[in-house]
Ligand SMILES: [Zn+2]
């Protein structure tokens with residue numbers, strides 16, 4: 001599989017970084033994971049959206065779906081896909097998306113919608129996806145993906161949970177958030193991971209390659225790397241917009 005980092009900023013854009021977007025590819029299958037504010041611009045640098053096999057939106061926070069409005073208008077006015085593009089999301093995401101766009105015949109011809117539920121499964125061409133809920137408000141889904149050869153887990157947003165430990169178990173590439181370098185008094189539990197927690201989860205799950213993302217500006221990225229490396233002994237990368245990894 002190949003992972004393109006489209007957008008790696010946490011919660012809001014940082015200098016030179018935009019919000020949450022990733023492209024996961026296996027052979028001709030190309031699945032978009034999240035599309036936050038600014039991410040569509042980088043998606044267009046990597047792929048023509050008409051080639052997308054499917055889209056998964058992890059949760060209804062704007063830094064993970066704001067540019068779905070732009071993608072809808074690209075499809076509506078620039079290139080209507082020959083078949084509706086599979087779109088997976090929580091019921092809350094679809095409520096908000098429909099409120100922003102409206103439901104009309106264009107919407108039905110552009111996306112075919114599937115509501116994600118706890119423990120649910122998806123299939124997009126040759127990719128199998130297992131969804132489990134993370135420890136983050138609102139309803140948020142971790143994705144564990146396999147193409148039969150390689151395995152991948154995207155933490156989405158969320159604090160520590162049994163579901164995240166299970167979903168990341170022994171994956172080849174673990175794309176994991178660390179919004180903060182160290183949790184402080186203004187960082188409540190049940191929202192996000194810090195660098196120590198991300199490293200500990202990756203170590204316990206025996207993942208091969210840990211890619212840290214969603215680091216919120218102005219967290220010290222060097223400090224994040226140092227802390228993660230204390231707790232995780234495998235390969236570590238910090239996601240940069242437009243980087244890619246093959247695994
Ligand atoms: Zn976020």
Ligand SMILES: [Zn+2]
Pocket residue numbers: 059061136137157
């Ligand atoms: Zn969030």
